Amino acid sequence: MSDLFQEIWESIRRNKMRTCLTGFAVSWGIFIIIVLLGAGNGLMNSFLQDAGDVATNTMMVGGSRTSKPYGGYKEGRYIQLKRSDLDLLEERFPHIIDQLTTTISRSGYTLTYGKKSLTNVSLCGTFPSHSEMNRVQMLEGRFVNQNDLRLRRKVVVLTHLFARNLLKGGTDYGSLIGKSVRVGNLSFKIVGIRHCDENRNDRDLYVPYSTMKSLFGIGDNIEEITFSFHGLATEEENEAFEKEIKVALNSVHQAAPDDESSIWIWNRFTQNLQMEKGTGILRKALWIIGIFTLLGGVVGVSNIMLITVKERTHEFGIRKAIGAKPRNILSLIMAESVMITAFFGYVGMILGMLACQVMDKTLGQSSVEVFGQSVRMLVNPTVGMDVAVEATILLIVAGTIAGIFPAANAAKVRPIEALREE
Amino acid sequence: MLITLKNVHKTYFGAQPLHVLKGIDLEIDKGEFVSIMGASGSGKSTLLNILGILDNYDEGDYYINGTLIKNLTERQAAEYRNRMIGFIFQSFNLISFKTAVENVELPLFYQGVGRRRRHELALQYLERLGLKDWAEHYPNEMSGGQKQRVAIARALITHPQLILADEPTGALDSKTSEEVMDLLREVNRTEGVTMIIVTHDPKVNARTDRSIHISDGLILTE
Numbered sequence: 001m002s003d004l005f006q007e008i009w010e011s012i013r014r015n016k017m018r019t020c021l022t023g024f025a026v027s028w029g030i031f032i033i034i035v036l037l038g039a040g041n042g043l044m045n046s047f048l049q050d051a052g053d054v055a056t057n058t059m060m061v062g063g064s065r066t067s068k069p070y071g072g073y074k075e076g077r078y079i080q081l082k083r084s085d086l087d088l089l090e091e092r093f094p095h096i097i098d099q100l101t102t103t104i105s106r107s108g109y110t111l112t113y114g115k116k117s118l119t120n121v122s123l124c125g126t127f128p129s130h131s132e133m134n135r136v137q138m139l140e141g142r143f144v145n146q147n148d149l150r151l152r153r154k155v156v157v158l159t160h161l162f163a164r165n166l167l168k169g170g171t172d173y174g175s176l177i178g179k180s181v182r183v184g185n186l187s188f189k190i191v192g193i194r195h196c197d198e199n200r201n202d203r204d205l206y207v208p209y210s211t212m213k214s215l216f217g218i219g220d221n222i223e224e225i226t227f228s229f230h231g232l233a234t235e236e237e238n239e240a241f242e243k244e245i246k247v248a249l250n251s252v253h254q255a256a257p258d259d260e261s262s263i264w265i266w267n268r269f270t271q272n273l274q275m276e277k278g279t280g281i282l283r284k285a286l287w288i289i290g291i292f293t294l295l296g297g298v299v300g301v302s303n304i305m306l307i308t309v310k311e312r313t314h315e316f317g318i319r320k321a322i323g324a325k326p327r328n329i330l331s332l333i334m335a336e337s338v339m340i341t342a343f344f345g346y347v348g349m350i351l352g353m354l355a356c357q358v359m360d361k362t363l364g365q366s367s368v369e370v371f372g373q374s375v376r377m378l379v380n381p382t383v384g385m386d387v388a389v390e391a392t393i394l395l396i397v398a399g400t401i402a403g404i405f406p407a408a409n410a411a412k413v414r415p416i417e418a419l420r421e422e
Numbered sequence: 423m424l425i426t427l428k429n430v431h432k433t434y435f436g437a438q439p440l441h442v443l444k445g446i447d448l449e450i451d452k453g454e455f456v457s458i459m460g461a462s463g464s465g466k467s468t469l470l471n472i473l474g475i476l477d478n479y480d481e482g483d484y485y486i487n488g489t490l491i492k493n494l495t496e497r498q499a500a501e502y503r504n505r506m507i508g509f510i511f512q513s514f515n516l517i518s519f520k521t522a523v524e525n526v527e528l529p530l531f532y533q534g535v536g537r538r539r540r541h542e543l544a545l546q547y548l549e550r551l552g553l554k555d556w557a558e559h560y561p562n563e564m565s566g567g568q569k570q571r572v573a574i575a576r577a578l579i580t581h582p583q584l585i586l587a588d589e590p591t592g593a594l595d596s597k598t599s600e601e602v603m604d605l606l607r608e609v610n611r612t613e614g615v616t617m618i619i620v621t622h623d624p625k626v627n628a629r630t631d632r633s634i635h636i637s638d639g640l641i642l643t644e
Contacts, residue, residue, distance in 0.1 A: 323504025
């Protein structure tokens with residue numbers, strides 16, 4: 001093996017300039033692949049970061065306007081969901097629906113603690129299951145529980161940003177548990193501090209649904225129902241299930257069973273499926289662009305190897321005369337091709353990864369304001385070990401392809417012809 | 423008999439088919455020191471190529487040591503060349519980017535001999551040919567005589583039964599030619615290697631034990 005490396009090294013050493021120029025094309029190809037995939041990953045991570053806060057197998061259902069007259073009502077009637085619709089869905093689809101929850105909210109309150117106050121906060125009445133479905137991460141204390149709900153306790157869960165604000169920048173969130181805060185002119189006991197995305201303007205204070213309802217005299221009307229579900233793997237299954245829900249809700253709200261627009265449904269699962277499909281396509285497209293760029297390098301290496309073989313015809317003739325088998329010559333050229341491709345490919349890969357790091361430090365840190373929320377364009381635009389391994393395999397394949405024709409030519413050299421030309 | 427050729431024919435099929443060898447019958451015994459003489463175009467190079475298993479023939483039979491050399495695959499031909507035959511060329515045909523010792527090692531490399539062992543053997547042969555101090559030099563740093571001696575070492579290292587020399591003194595001055603001929607003679611005597619020298623130099627011819635004249639694809643006289 002070391003003999004082979006020595007032979008290859010000797011050959012490359014004699015054609016340094018030529019080898020480097022050719023190798024550059026390979027480096028460039030791999031560099032492009034790595035940078036493209038890095039940027040693509042950054043873009044995808046930035047999408048997924050927004051989606052990551054929520055369990056992906058959830059659906060949101062709300063009332064809308066009917067599109068056809070039914071049961072004596074005219075079209076265009078607003079369907080108001082009721083508290084009882086929650087129970088209806090739970091009873092009707094127990095094999096699919098895991099947990100249901102709903103939220104009622106009132107905004108525009110001021111939160112006061114001692115002398116500190118925060119304006120424009122929202123009170124959200126919710127259920128314990130909300131925590132699980134929205135992946136609420138508790139830093140201190142607990143979320144709203146069943147007892148809170150039953151006893152209509154006046155308890156509240158703050159975000160860690162609010163807590164930090166109330167503590168004048170401190171992070172000893174635990175010290176706030178059990179303390180009282182005022183929201184508007186009502187007093188609540190703090191039972192928990194939850195984590196919130198610092199890039200989002202999350203101003204929701206969670207209180208028990210029953211407390212909210214009794215404090216504000218809200219009837220049985222609800223705005224939306226959120227539930228988690230399982231057992232629906234494909235888009236078709238999801239669509240069929242969405243239809244069933246519409247039929248069920250339409251029938252209790254005196255709307256036409258086949259009325260598609262009386263109820264709106266937002267299915268995070270199918271949305272996620274589509275996004276995964278989209279990111280898959282993006283990834284494939286980036287690989288294809290990269291591979292075509294690399295192809296230029298492969299053709300270059302192949303070309304140079306053909307010239308090298310031509311120049312070394314006489315030498316191969318000598319080798320064959322003294323006992324080299326075609327296989328020996330073939331493997332010599334193939335190995336040289338793979339070595340050149342792999343070496344320059346790795347140089348390109350390392351440079352590409354450095355470029356990804358630079359991208360992370362510059363573009364990755366900048367963000368854009370969208371609807372009052374700051375959104376980072378690229379999140380962690382780098383590639384992982386998987387890409388490095390894939391690229392290595394790609395390089396070896398590329399080197400082999402580049403070497404096939406020159407190596408076959410070299411192996412075909414006939415010693416008498418090679419030795420004749422002087 | 424080490425070498426037996428029976429009615430060997432060879433035609434080159436080009437635009438105009440060229441019947442180069444028209445039935446060669448030849449026997450050469452073990453340990454002979456033979457020269458093949460002939461004008462250019464007589465077919466002596468073709469004969470040498472066939473003897474060296476570098477080329478194939480159309481008709482007849484060729485045996486080395488009782489082994490029929492016919493319709494071999496490239497791999498088999500390479501194997502036989504490596505084990506049975508040593509080559510010495512007019513233009514030395516050393517690999518220019520390898521040192522003297524690396525050139526001598528090369529046939530052993532293709533036999534799969536380990537690096538250390540073949541290096542040792544190659545140095546021994548170079549020492550025998552008086553080139554020990556030149557082992558690490560490249561061919562372009564050596565004189566013609568030295569280069570030919572490296573080539574002889576390379577031919578000897580596999581202990582071949584047959585050495586084929588194609589105008590071995592063609593590129594050398596008369597004094598060096600003498601030395602190389604002495605060397606070949608000595609190798610022939612001490613190792614018992616059969617030596618076949620293709621030449622058109624009468625001085626070389628005169629120093630061999632037997633000369634075979636070839637003309638127009640046939641062996642003339644003995």
